Amino acid sequence: MSFISYLINGISLGSVYALIALGYTMVYGIAKMLNFAHGDVIMVGAFITYTMCSTMGLSPVIGVLAAVIACTLLGMAIEKVAYKPLRKASSPLAVLITAIGVSYLLQNVALLIFGANAKAFTSVVSVPAVKLADGQINITGETIVTIVTCLIIMAGLMLFINKTKAGQAMLAVSEDKGAAQLMGINVDGTIALTFAIGSGLAAVAGVLLCSAYPSLTPYTGSMPGIKAFVAAVFGGIGSIPGALIGGILLGIIEIFGKAYISSQMADAIVFAVLIVVLLVKPAGLFGKNIQEKV
Amino acid sequence: MAMLEVNDIKVYYGMIQAIKGVSFHVDEGEVIALIGANGAGKTTILHTVSGLLTPKEGTITFEGQDLVKIPGHKIVSMGMAHVPEGRRVFAQLSVLQNLMMGAYTRKDKEEIAQTLETVFDRFPRLKERQNQMAGTLSGGEQQMLAMGRALMSHPKIILMDEPSMGLSPIFVNEIFDIIQEVSKSGTTVLLVEQNAKKALSIADRAYVLETGKIVLEGKASDLLNNDSIKKAYLGE
């Protein structure tokens, strides 16, 4: 019985990672950059919802909407000010470092505005928990909503990328910006759109993360951000279903590691599994291992 | 008025000036060849015309509109296509996806399907390989794809950067036939070629470029018989 509840807990945790990883992988897949500030956009989204709902007492729907809109704009602004000037820089690492700067910036702004005290986030989810086996197994409403959201977002993203022109444009831009422009694709616009979508997703992820684990500080986003990065790589970075599966597996491994091996070594176990997987499948579970044609 | 008019452009890579004041024009329906040695600046000029590079000085007008002021991606929908140097196919997309990307600015599905048919007719190899990842095509196959992709936008003018590079002799002949056909079907052509002899034999007029400057221009047939051109570019 405890096995099943561990499994469910793993899926709960993993679905949160997956949700974050979807945004991460989306931005990585198209803009080819590790946006280390992604986790902090999550935090911003959560704070906005917190302010709207818990402080100002507005309805969760408005709170979430406001967070999505604000984060979308924030994502686009960050891209424009901090990332775009470096797009043609001679090394892709330059923009990675700027992203780290942006991450610090968001954390410190949040610290100045909201203080360091943790805020207990009021869940925006009103779906009741499902109890099975005489209440021994408990699937929270947050878990259900997160998983459903993940699936919807994953399907939506895949449809968007494969079926819409803007999505196809993203694929082209991710490979060769110059050639994409020669096709008539608005490269700047496409990348801005990518960040907008990624950051909008981050807001949703932030709200659900804090609904499931209701503790919000200026640093709330950074660890889940890294974990989601791990999850995205695990699933094959750039792959959308990979992010989902990677996230959920990561959650399950983390919980099982704690449960059956050692809670002290939880971090080590997760990372060790990651390493083993990557050694066997060097491009992650769903990544295409593309060999360069000689 | 000329369809494409390039007026005294200067282009820099950082501090290095690659184009030192070049002017030329292309009239509707013409085939214009641009020839010159390695590093003369041919590719740079094409990149500047199609908006991948911005000139520091000078103007480029296409059908009366100033291209320098227009965002690069809008130039395609005005009717200009570019077969870039080094092919630049989308390596991880399939051949078919690559071709459809060429028709990105077009809306009418039926017309696109028609163009696709004509492209497949011209390059049967692409039809055979439509689901192969473009990156795994052989060098020559990629060249065909780049050409086909440009044609998919049904352009008014097409810029081609060394389209015969890496092609087998038989296919070199074929590609020049195709260029002529394209031209006959009403598309204007601006052609950069190392194979100057072939290029001049199908062009109406030509410009000769040396280290960022135009040093000679004239009717292609005249240039074919010009001694200095023969010596420098035709290997005779």
Place this chain on the structure above:
Amino acid sequence: MALLEAKNLGISFGGLRAVDDFNIKIEKGSLYGLIGPNGAGKTTVFNLLTGVYKPTEGIITLDGKDVTGKKTIEINQAGIARTFQNIRLFKDLSVIDNVKVGLHNHMSYSTVTGILRLPKYYKVEKQMTEEAMELLKVFGLEEEAETLADNLPYGKQRKLEIARALATKPKLLLLDEPAAGMNPNETLELMETIRFVREHFDMTILLIEHDMKLVGGICEELTVLNFGRVLCQGKTSDVLNNPEVIKAYLGE
């Protein structure tokens, strides 16, 4: 005995039979051409010979030694060097350093010698520089020795690739479309260089090329590939007049 002998080579990519039942015999000192339509499998043959791909069947022997399925570096050490269809230089190294990397396995000193700058370091580095400069001279690149490889014009990049390959002191040199992107004059110059290399280094050369002037001008023997199979093999003049070759490859 032939320097290189490949028997019955074959490889597939997915469903595509890229090379099938490929046989070739190259005598020492010859200048051999490999031609064929686009996508015929020429580059793939090079990749098989140099260990980039492992053949699913067939045997490759170099100088009597079986090198089938060996790794790229082992094959290089056994004596095959190559250039690439899409140029692959060490872009951020200077021209001379590119060549020195080629000399890597032929002139050496230990890591510790390098770090501590023992006398041997200076001695060997000096020898390397001299030898590299000599090679660069052959290709008219000595002026550009300190230029970054990336900043060379296209034609010179191709030459540098050949120089780097030669620096590994191969028995057999494989050139993949060395004249691509060159104008007729530059091609003529390249032909001279290739001839010179053959004489001067007593080299055996196998090259892929679509420029018939070059192929006809310097190759003694040809193999024509079509759809992964050998279409025709023999003396250059014979092959180029073979009607099947004309039909499939040359055009009239």
Place this chain on the structure above:
Amino acid sequence: MKKLSNKKINKTFRDNLITYGMVIAAYVIMQILVSAGSVSSLIQGLLVPLCTYAILAVSLNLTVGILGELSLGHAGFMCIGAFTSAFFSKVMENSAMPSGLRFFFAIMIGAFFAGVFGLLIGIPVLRLKGDYLAIVTLAFGEIIKNLVNIMFVGRDENGFHISFTNTMDLNMSEDGDVIIKGAQGITGTPHDSSFTIGIVLLLITLFIVLNLIHSRDGRAIMAIRDNTIAAESVGIHITKYKLMAFSISAALAGVAGVLYAHNLSTLTALPKNFGYNMSIMILVFVVLGGIGNIRGSIIASVILTLLPELLRGLNDYRMLIYSIVLIVMMLFNWAPKCIEWREKVAARFKKSVKKEAE
């Protein structure tokens, strides 16, 4: 021909000389200022950390700039160097060994263990590429930190005891001494680091890295960076040279760890000092200073270590300003538009200088 090669040797020689000279000059100036009493305690206290971070940045530049692989686990190697050496120093503290010799051995031990870990980790990991390599190095760094945090090592008359749960499991006798206490780490490491030693270690690091780069092996490493397939085709042993660069880089990070551990009386493996945040911080030094630019790494590490300290006057706004400055510096150093602008300004400046000279 001779002339050309001489010119090159001279140029790199001069370049290296400037780098060494810069470090030595900084040392001399600081020593003079310190003895004149005109250096604040804050700056004095920062001298050893500055050396530590400069060594880290130089060593990571070997991996990122020269080998061309992205490593996010460098703090892990630093951690190994710190803990192994501090452990050794604690064990030997009451022995007859003179402290100078003890510290020398501590440095050797730190470098050795970090290097060995670099090698062990490198063997499987260096087959991966780009971001996958980055994440796996990050993972190794985190594993190391996690394990150090739950590691207990004690010594009594029966020898050493190790446990991964708590001190009771060490089963030590009454008068045993617990040296590594899990999250509480090692306390009371002898204070052996000094500015002079830091500078000497930095110079040695520079010597190793610069000489390696400009040797046959360095060329092979850079060739692999630029084009692996071509490097293989000219007979370069990819794995060997990747491992060489990676483990030397790790060993040098270990040396930085030794310096770190012997500068503070407490050594704990926190996310802050040995977690991925630190690895990223070192990467920031490298990238800001210019990938592959060794001197730049030193300068960037000094600026970025000093900056938050010098901003202390801003109180609560300190880290905010710091992050903004970081972003602005990155844009200034890397954005093509800024580079162009800088070149133009420099050219104009040169021109005007010339004119004046005339």
Place this chain on the structure above:
Amino acid sequence: GCGNTDNGSAATGTNAATESAAASESAASGSVFKIGGIGPTTGGAAVYGLAVQHGAEIAIEEINAAGGINGYQVEFKFQDDEADAEKSVNAYNALKDWGAQIIDGSTTSGACIAVTDKTKEDNMFQITPSGSAVECVQYDNNFRVCFSNPNQGLASAQYIGENGLAEKIAVIYDSSDVYSSGIYEKFVKEAENQPFEVVAAEAFTADNKTDFSVQLQKAKDAGADMVFLPIYYQESALILTQAAAMGYAPKWFSCDGMDGILGGVDNFDVSLTEGVMLLTPFAADATDDLTQSFVTKYKEKYGDTPNQFAADSYDAIYVIKAAIEKSGVTPDMSVSDICDGMKAAMTEITVDGLTGNGMTWTADGEANKAPKAVVIENGAYKAM
């Protein structure tokens, strides 16, 4: 809500000092005591450092308003150390440059240990409000206000055992934290002598503290009737929430780190804390005048409910005051002389503070005060 934490910290301290300095004639320039505070005000542990800073600032303000110490005004400056040992030394050096004579800090144990070495070298008087590791008071110039970790572990185990509160106990602790693992170690050791059994000991780490479902499940499966939480209240809040969600309701027992659970987490549902027991020296809702006035001021000024860190730091300043008054040191004396004077005085003073009545100190730096065991009832502490 939004605390106005953007109030320049040192600015507040110095402003206050200068304002009242103007009022008080005796504070001629140069003759003020300069006290430096150290703790994280940025980074993940900022909440603790800010509390220490704010607690001290209130005490300083009160003291200056009341005419200072022995007639001397007090200046206070607080420096960020990001909870890092190296940065803490930097912060200390920055304070030294400013002219600090006495140190209130560092806030976190690891950082504090590193600083003790430096204050020892300079022979500067250092009292840490919250550095609980043994080594935080390793030298004769180091003192602390809070309990030491072993002390808390021992006291907790004994209290539980003596009062027969539980038979089977699970521990959830932070294996990457000095404070938490320090208490845990001693607790488990002492448990052997007590009539209860530790049935599960589960850890989490700084990088892994969002999901506690496994730890709770294990405690539950092991049949623990009490869970001991030697951790801080921020994580405890999450644990209580998650336990409630899974329907697990053991008794909860905790140490002073738990203090803050009632007001420290904004918007937290305090009904979850019903019945939680903790050993703490401070309770923000105690009814004595001192606490009430402190809490009121704190809320007014910083918008938050003070936690035990703030209280410890407030007391630390008053301890400093008492030691100065007792020893009669003056600001114009050297740092070392001030330290020697205060050191000697420390064993002679008795302080009534927020965290204890009649606190006295031993020469080895530990405070003698009785931990109060409290239980949360109806959202308030109640003595047990």
